[in-house]
Amino acid sequence: MEHVTNLSGLAYVVITALACGMVFAHFKQPPLVGYLLAGVLLGPTGFEVVKSEGLVTSFAEIGVLMLLFIIGMELSVRTLKYTWRLALPAVAMQTIASLMVMLIASFLLGISLSAAILLGFVVALSSTAVAVKLLEELGALRARVGRITIAVLIAQDLAFLPMLLIVENLGSNGFDLAAATQVLISGLLLFALVRLLLQQGRQHLPFYKIIIGHVDLSPLAGLVYCFGASAIMGAIGLSPAYGAFLAGLAIGNSAEREPLLAVVRPIQSVMLMIFFLSIGLLLDLNFVWENLGLVFLLFLIVTLFKSALNIFIFKLLGETxxxxxxxxxxxxxxxxxxxxxxxxxxxxxxxxxxxAKLLISVTVLSLALSPFWLSTARRLQRIAERRLTTLKLVFDATFVGERLLAKRGARWARRSTTKTLIKARFIKNKMTEKFLDRHS
Structure with a gap:
């Protein structure tokens, strides 16, 4: 009966994750946000279906490796080659500005140095899934604005690995010489690999004639590349996650990219679901409720700060x-x-x-409000395209839908009020006539 109970719990988890993912997909949003919601529903502050967080955490760690492996496979160094003059300076300025703001905040608000560095990295990075969805909905994915946005996201993906290595060394021992050496070696490996891929072009992987096209061997080979590179990096004292990313980057720029990506992606999707589910389990609804004002305030500050900073950087780099x-x-x-x-x-x-609870809460809120962000982006696009110069024109363009709805509501209210007054007047006249008839 114990095995049946375990299977029932697994069934609840999978069904809930699928249902939440389908709901968000129906509204044209990333299913990843649905997996976060599923974790919240199943976690300690929800229905408490998942109680063994250790098992979920173990699978989540595997999901992280698969996530970085797939991200590496999807990156094209040739795409970055033609836009690196904009993408690399943009990401550098985003990171430096975010770190400076968070370091100043650490002195003013008493935040620890480790937390300030972490928050600086977090604010500098954006959501690839949400950004691509926004570009698709706006029909701008293939336009110039889409190309430069994707280029910056690719550069952010590359910058994430050094950030991860720095964060992993922010513990009680601090960022010492050994940690700095690790980051330096990792950076040199990444630079050497990117340079090699640009020079050599798309090369074939070892044993590709045997592996590619084989139903059983292709997905297994993808897992071997991912976990094999992770194990090698871990054995030499570097981050296993970094090894998974480098392996994905090498495969993603090889001749076998498409067939391997097709067979590995379903496995990665399941692992990714587990990872975001585990994040949802960490979200404390009681903490969010008790600090609701602070969470929304930080979300608003971060969104406005990133918007202003990004616009300034793109304009500084020569974009319209x-x-x-x-x-x-x-x-x-x-x-x-x-x-x-x-x-x-x-x-x-x-x-x-x-x-950690505050950081997770603000990030989940940022992703969960992506439907409203899409609507805002469309309205802001209208403002940008029409070159509006006065505050009244900006207001009219931004709230055109609400103004139309308000006008319709006002017309309906006037008609209803007029009909009501006419009926009231008619009833009053009838009552007056009856009163006069009785007393005449």
Whole structure:
């Protein structure tokens, strides 16, 4: 009966995750947000279906490796080659500005240095899934604004790995010479691999004639590349996650990219569901409710800060106002990498549990409000395209839907009021006539 109970719990988890993912997919939003919601519903502050968090955490760690492996496979160094003059400076300025603001906040608000560095990295990164969805909905994915936005997201993905290595060394021992050496070696490996891929072009993988096209061997080979590179990196003292990313980057720029990506992606989707489910389990609804004002305030501050910073950076790098505005708005939400950085920081006690809860709450809110963000982006696009110059024109363009709805409501209210007054007057006249008849 114990096995039946375990299977029932697994069934509840999978069904809930699928249902929440389908709901968000129906509203044209990333299913990842649905998996977060499923974790909240199944977790300690929900229905308490999942009680063994250790097992979920173990699968989530595998999901992280698969996530970075797939991200590496989806990156094209050739795409970055043609836009690196914009993408690399943009990400560098985003990171430096975010770190400076958070370091100043650490002195003013008493935040620990480790937490300030972590928050600086978190604010600098954006959500690739949400940004791509916004570009698709706006029909701008293939336009210039889409290309520069994707290029910046690719550069952010590359910058995430050094960030992860730094965060992993923010524990009680601090960022010492050994940690700096680790980051330096990792950076040199990444630079050497990217340079090699640009020079050599798309090369074939070992044993590709045997592996590619084989139903059983292809997905297994993908897992071997992922976990094999992770194990090698871990054995030499580097981050296993970094090894998974480098392996994915090498395969993603090889001749076998498409067939391997097709067979590995379903496995990664399941592992990714488990990872975001585990993040949802960490979300404390009681904490969110008790600190609701602070969570919303931080969400608003981060969104406005990132929007203004991104627009300024794109405009500084030579983009037109319209493209700078739209690109800056689209990548102004927090990203999925926030959870990875937070998980690493929690594992080494670089941040407190309260700080981790606040970070997770703000990030979940940022992703969960993506439907409203899409609507806002469309309205802001209208403002950018029409080159509005006065505050009244901006207001009219932004709230055109609400103004139309308000006008319709006002017309309906006037008609209803007029009909009511006519009926009331008619009834009053009838009552007056009856009164006069009785007393005549």
């Amino acid at each position: 106002w319209q493209r700078a505005f739209l690109s800056g708005v689209i990548i102004s939400q927090l990203g999925e990498f926030s959870f990875l950085l937070a998980a690493s920081a929690i594992a080494i006690a670089a941040i407190t549990q309260e700080e």
